[in-house]
Amino acid sequence: MSTTETASPTDSSAPRVGRKKRATRARIVECAIPLFSEYGYDKITMESIAKAAGISRANLYLHFKAKAELVDAMLEQLSPEVVDSYRTLDSLDPADTDRLRRWVEDSSQLWVDRRRQLETLEHALSVEPVVSQRWYQTLSEAADAMTTFLGRYPDGPERQRARLTLVTTMLGFERTLYFVLVRSAPADHSDVIDVLTAQWHAALAGATTPAATHPAATHPG
Structure with a gap:
């Protein structure tokens, strides 16, 4: 049996999932920086960062804990x-x-x-x-x-x-x-x-x- 025939769907989707995760992390950082710069690091909450990035707070915490x-x-x-x-x-x-x-x-x-x-x-x-x-x-x-x-x-x-x-x-x-x-x-x-x-x-x-x-x-x- 060939390698292609034995490969699972999970194997082929892993690179795509990794790219999506990296893209989400990059978007979160990109959205957080102007907030920190404009309003001050100590005044910005994780909730406001999640809102700016267009994701839920639970999703944000999957990528960054603080x-x-x-x-x-x-x-x-x-x-x-x-x-x-x-x-x-x-x-x-x-x-x-x-x-x-x-x-x-x-x-x-x-x-x-x-x-x-x-x-x-x-x-x-x-x-x-x-x-x-x-x-x-x-x-x-x-x-x-x-x-x-x-x-x-x-x-x-x-x-x-x-x-x-x-x-x-x-x-x-x-x-x-x-x-x-x-x-x-x-x-x-x-x-x-x-x-x-x-x-x-x-x-x-x-x-x-x-x-x-x-x-x-x-x-x-």
């Missing part, structure tokens, strides 16, 4: 773009400040193009520990993708400090872009780009922070 899971799904979509951006940064010559500035400009454009998603992220970061952990994980993955920079340092504490330099610079970079481009902080955009370029130049071209000497570790003889 709002934090919605934001996590959004980050899952966004993270590869963020990691790829920092991988591109790692390929640049730190001394080439013109190209470095263009990278900063391109990265700032991401905050313009993904304004609603990133605004939602910022809202959720303050109230959802799982979202904070997921975003930090994304930046950690981005730092790990910068293998050229990290490869300049021997494995061990020195490389760990170099990695921490990247992550902390990323955190400051992302927060600055949020306040300037999403919250419209009173700062000249061109000046901000110049300062961010200088910060990345210093991080990529300079030495990492040396190990601290803790006074408490020194005992009198």
